[in-house]
Amino acid sequence: MADYNHSKIEQKWQLYWEENKVFKAEIEPDKPKFYVLDMFPYPSGAGLHVGHPLGYIASDIVSRFKRNKGFNVLHPMGFDAFGLPAEQYAIQTGQHPAITTEQNIKRYKDQLKGIGLSYDWDKEVQTCDPKYYKWTQWIFSQLFNSWYNNLSNKAEPIDDLIVIFEKEGNQNVVAACDEDTAVFDVNQWNTSSDQEKAKILLNYRLTYPADALVNWCPELGTVLANDEVKDGYSERGGYPVERKKMRQWMMRITAYSDRLAGNLEKLNWSESMKEMQTNWIGKSYGCELDFKVIDKDITLTCFTTRPDTIFGVTYMVLAPEHELIDELTTPERKEEVDAYIQKAINRSERERMSEVKTVSGVFSGSYVTNPFTKEKVPLWIADYVLAGYGTGVVMAVPSADDRDFRFATYYGLPVKRVIAGTENLDDPTEIKHGKMINSGFITGMNSKDAVKATIEHAEKEGFGKAKINYRIRDAVFSRQRYWGEPVPVYFTDDGIPHLIPENELPLELPSVDEYLPTETGEPPLGRAKDWLYKGKYNYELTTMPGWAGSSWYFLRYMDANNEDTFVSPEAVKYWNSVDLYIGGTEHATGHLLYSRFWNMFLFDKGFIFHEEPFQKLVNQGMIQGRSNIIYKLKDENKFVSVGLKGDDDVIELHVDVNIVNNDILDIDAFKSWMPDYKDAEFELENGKFKCGFAVEKMSKRWYNVVNPDDVIEKYGADNLRMYEMFLGPIELSKPWNTHGIDGVAKFLRKLWGLFYNANGDFVVTDEKPKAEEHKVLHKTIQKVERDIENLSFNTSVSEFMICVNALNQLKCHKKEILEKLLVVLSPFAPHISEELWQKLGHEQSIIFASYPKFNEEFIREDEYEYPIMVNGKMRTKIKFSLDKNPKEIEAEVLENEVVKKWLNSKTPKKVIVVPKKIVNVVV
RNA sequence: GCCGAAGUGGCGGAAUUGGUAGACGCGCACGACUCAAAAUCGUGUUCCUUCGGGAGUGUGGGUUCGAUUCCCACCUUCGGUACCA
Known part of the structure; x- marks a missing residue:
């Protein structure tokens, strides 16, 4: 094979990985484990754009790196599949949301696989799958059957509370409960009716019904999400929205306020993220x-x-x-x-x-x-x-x-x-x-x-x-929506809620004729025909919110197919908490608090053995779109290049970034894209039509969406992976600009060129490497290893470029050097690494290769070139042996011609010599 | 408004955390190869300059021999703000 053919190589290895289940993670008690988690996506109809995989690529690099380092890595992926967009689409088209969701998931999976991400797909979860939400409902039931004892500082069975009430009333109970809970003694409890007792217990349960304000839109007959409301009117239709009290299920997260805040200091999260949660919980000391x-x-x-x-x-x-x-x-x-x-x-x-x-x-x-x-x-x-x-x-x-x-x-x-x-x-x-x-x-x-x-x-x-x-409030858990988990509750005629027994779960979503509220204003589930528990009791008609399923999915991954329990004790004991969790800051106070709450609750109940779910958390930035803009003269069918628009009265139009190269518009492509302008005139500058640009959200609306599939087809997945990492630090938001990708493409070709010459001959030799070649390699090993630990992937990519450029310069085609370089590179560019690794004669996948050991000997220097500053300005550089002492250095520096010139025969006030750093002469 | 983050060449960014500002890459310019173009390779590329040098990391102050890095005040952009996910 003469040329680097990315499509062929990438398909070959993706198939190999899948068929051989290379990434399958099983409990291996003798091997250290490492759990790398991505925030799972909501599968939207638009598919993945180039911004989504940023965090997935980063976590994949860590996963592959840890495997080479000898860890048993759990790296799963799934889908947060309940949600408003699918339901909105269902309302408009009548298509069942399950169908669209399934299609979207399929598309997402194909896209994710095309990037070469090392997921164990046997552990996939989908929150809308009854096999999954059976356990979401089960956790709800556990919460319903629990109260929070402020004396033991943990959740305890509600039956234990009843025993206390039967013995001594609630006078000595210190619990997280409703503010208006009345005090009662044994007699009062024992003489209460069952209905009264049930009502009292609701004051203590960790999930309970209460009245809460919602955005009610009478015109649409439905409750709106906050971001569907703009300035008091519905975003769709522009109808007035009023705030109305409705009966809702609540989650008593406030019971955990103190532990949620207090535990933060034990977590390896960014200080800013901890601060956001601390402020959200908002503990303050004062008085009533x-x-x-x-x-x-x-x-x-x-x-x-x-x-x-x-x-x-x-x-x-x-x-x-x-x-x-x-x-x-x-x-x-x-x-x-x-x-x-x-x-x-x-x-x-x-x-x-x-x-x-x-x-x-x-x-x-x-x-x-x-x-x-x-x-x-x-x-x-x-x-x-x-x-x-x-x-x-x-x-x-x-x-x-x-x-x-x-x-x-x-x-x-x-x-x-x-x-x-x-x-x-x-x-x-x-x-x-x-x-x-x-x-x-x-x-x-x-x-x-x-x-x-x-x-x-x-x-x-x-x-x-x-x-x-x-400041934190109990969380509203009800949504007046169809596409969510049904709440496993029915009501007896006295209005008291009861749980559906565990062995009858899951309570599956019934089918409805329309995904709209009923005429009487009940949620869509009110439309389900003959949907009654035991044929006579009303079910709860609200469904669970988006965050229900995502509050425990990281536990299910450990044992995704277990039908007997939500996660087996063996699995959770071995995999324990997540070692690295990568996702966006937008989840700082929602998902990341709710997950910690549920995890803590399950810990209290003894179902799992770690109190905190995510040990290390990293927030990736968003990739913004880089839109291209063209300028049309007002009242004329004429466009002007950006440099010529001057102060003319122009109309700005967004153009599809995919027909613009380097800000130069492909005019023919534009004319076929916008036939309305096929007769328009174009005023060029230097023979080209140049567009302006703007950085804004990546969205269809601005025609700035770049699809990873297109990038992969043209440049390859390895190229996409490395380029996304090369864009900048993982935590920062930055605009996507496909132009720069050529740099990485050149790098991959140069790498290939170390193995194959222009005629397609394999040129790798078994020669012993020279000191200089070892130095180049080990500098790279050291830098990349440190960078991965710090999640600084952009600088790793630079280092790879420097390394390959240097090896090219040295004309190094030596196996001993190149095979180590491949292992170091493989987490970033796994396909090309696998291919070349195989060409070097290895029969086993590079996934199982062990990471090369950095050897300090190879990079040791015995001299250092000191920058010599005069009054803080660099004036010259002088090399000194590292064993020279500061006194000697100072003496030699003052003898230097350049320094003498700047001293202008004055005596220096002070000379600062910082070993292996700098010399500063102060005049 | 409140909470959090970010601002460095034409562009994405680097700087071992107080020690040579601009690594690496894109773009651009020039050169080589070519009948020519593309591709490829090489050289240059912060700005100003009287070619001595001067200025410079959002703005204005401060600490220091030395500040992109630390402190104070401000400006702009992005994320969250409890039913988007």
Whole structure:
């Protein structure tokens, strides 16, 4: 074979790997394991674009590297197959989402295989497969049957809780439960009806039904996802959207807040990722304070982290969703309050949080008493207070809080300064901590001591208590959708939910005539005919969210085909937690928290043996599109090259990047792509029509999507793999530009040229390598090995280029060098490496070769060329033997002609000699 | 708004983490081969310059013998913001 024929080689080896199940991972107790995981994709209808495989290639390099290093590697792939897009397509076309999903998965798999990724496909999972979601439902059942004991700090069986209730009521139970759970004794429990008992238990279960706000679109008759809502209107159709309370299943993730936050320090994740999760969980220390409403038998409890500023409270604010608003609104204020609430409640939380420039609120007519000062303070309602955080009640201190200050300024409410130094400031919130002033018994204390003192005082007086608050909320687990896992629950006539028994799982998705809600506004499952448990009880009609299936898939991979359990103890004991997890930052606070939560729960229950699922996490950046833009003169059927557009009035049009090369437009291709312009004129510069460009999201809409299949066909999978890595650091986002790929293509041809000459003769020899050749090889081994450990793949590719260029220069065709180079290269470019490895006479796949050992001897240097700086500017370089001491170096440097010239016969103030680094002469 | 990340030649990026800024590659220019083109190979390529040198890593300050790297303030872009996945 004379030429490097990538298509032939790549097909040959992909077939070989598949037929021989080379990547099959089985438990081998005597071998160290390594689990490399990719975030599995949602198989969209558009197929993979060139941005998707970035992380997959990186993790594949690590997987192959670890195999060569002697590890038993688990490297699986699957599909997050439930989701909105397939359902949306089903609504439009009537096609069952299972069918489109299956087609999309097939396409994805073909594409992934074409890249030469070393997955063990026998371990594939699909979340929409009943064999898989049987266990998702099973985990739901386990959660339903559990409560969180804050004394043992773990999840425990609900039956144990019932035993406690039967013995002593709930007075001594310290549990994660609903805020409004009543205290009861044994008698009260034992005399309660079964229905009452069931209701009480729901307050404790780790999954439970509750009312939660959703985006309800009456016109579409459906609930919308946040990103389907734009400015209060549905993205499709533009119909008004209102926020409506609906019965939803919730997950009591808040039970795990403290462990989720605390465990982060043990994980090998980036600090920024840990910080994002920490902030999301948002643990804060503070206290609850009770404010009595004047002339009403109501006490409002607020949470605050700044009780030290209590003497600066000038008003009180309720969230517009607060349940007591009706009672707290005086008759004469009612009309205005109702109007305000109507408006405020339909604004999204994000909108309410981010619009800080405009404030809005309304006075309720009621007053409360500040428990410390006994002052009468007006009670307002404002949408900057969210019902979901704290208690939905805020004590407003305009002198110490930015939002309170803006609000008070706008509505002319008083501002009472309580921190020294703020007295004469226009904006007192510039100073938030310091010595307290105008603050009764805490005057003179610093803020920190004052916090303590006020809490102690409140506890003693009985109107407050210290409290740890979390920003994280229980997660809504219901979706009013069809294409998701059915919740394995039915309801008896008393409205009490019951689990479908384990041996009857999975509860499969029924078929429906249409994927829309029912006329009465029930979710699509309400359309299923005669769909009743035991022919008489209603099933739960909502389905599980996208994150249900993805919260435990990493466990299923270990034992993907087990029909008796979700994962066997043997498998999970051996494979344990994921050693390297690669995926996007966009999952920072969703998937990555929910997965940790479920994993922790399964650990508590003793089903698995590691508390944290992902030891090391790396976030890959996104590959953005690089769009090409052409400019058409307004009112003329004429396009101008980018350099000629000047200040003319032009219309910008996106053109398909696939008919543009190096920003030069293929005009004929353009005319057949856009027949409307087949008669247009083109004004060229230097004989070419040059396009402008923009970096934006890779999307059909901008005609900037590059399909990996096309790249592979033209350049090969090895080339695609190396080029994707060569683009830059894995964590950074960067635009895709196919032009640069030629550099890697040249590299692969040069590599091939070390084995075959231009006539197609195999030129590899058995000669002994020279010192220089060993040096080139071992420098590469050292660099690449270190780079892979640091996941710095772009610099590895550079190093390979440097290495091959150097070997070409040395005319090195020696087997001893080349075969080691192939093993080092094989994780990056596995196909060409396999082929050349075979040509060198090896019968076993390069996958099983062991990684060459780096030998320091070969790269040892005995001299170093010091850059010589004068006043921090590099002026010359001088070589010194490494055993020369700094004194000798200094003396010789000062004798150097160039240095003398710069010294200009002045005596240097100081000479800094940093061994093996630099010499700096300071004048 | 809040939380997180990033900003270095015409472009993607490198810099062993405080020590030669621009490795490697693309593009571009010139040269070789060719009747010619493509491909290939070679040389050059941060900017300014009076050819001595000067400036330079988003902007403005600071620390240091020395800053892309550390500190302070700001600007821009990207991700998340609880029902997209």
